[in-house]
Amino acid sequence: MASWVFCNLCFQPPHRKSSFSLTSCGHVYCDSCLRKGKKDECLICQVPCHTVLLSKHTNSNIQAFFLSIDGLCKKYSQETSQISDFQEKHRRRLVAFYQEKVNEIKLFLLYLFDL
Ligand SMILES: [Zn+2]
Ligand SMILES: [Zn+2]
Numbered sequence: 298m299a300s301w302v303f304c305n306l307c308f309q310p311p312h313r314k315s316s317f318s319l320t321s322c323g324h325v326y327c328d329s330c331l332r333k334g335k336k337d338e339c340l341i342c343q344v345p346c347h348t349v350l351l352s353k354h355t356n357s358n359i360q361a362f363f364l365s366i367d368g369l370c371k372k373y374s375q376e377t378s379q380i381s382d383f384q385e386k387h388r389r390r391l392v393a394f395y396q397e398k399v400n401e402i403k404l405f406l407l408y409l410f411d412l
Pocket of ligand 2: 322323340341342343
């Protein structure tokens with residue numbers, strides 16, 4: 298996990314034996330601090346919240362918050378180029394279709410006016 302990640306209550310960084318959770322209010326807790334609070338209530342905000350365990354299996358949108366800036370740029374530049382390639386392919390196919398139609402009309406006009 299990124300070097301800036303720490304438990305918002307005991308300020309311990311993550312280590313192999315601890316798991317960390319993220320609350321819907323944006324706080325990060327180690328598992329022992331999380332157990333100190335009430336279920337579904339943030340110890341800091343003291344408001345109802347839900348928690349997500351941070352692991353390799355966590356939703357990638359949540360994992361993205363913990364990516365390094367390098368990793369973040371890589372992820373989104375890959376996604377952006379994938380999407381723009383996808384759209385470009387469709388655009389090209391449509392243009393090719395119209396080009397074909399234009400050529401057919403041209404040929405028809407040549408034939409019609411015996412040019
Ligand atoms: Zn803690
Ligand atoms: Zn909170």
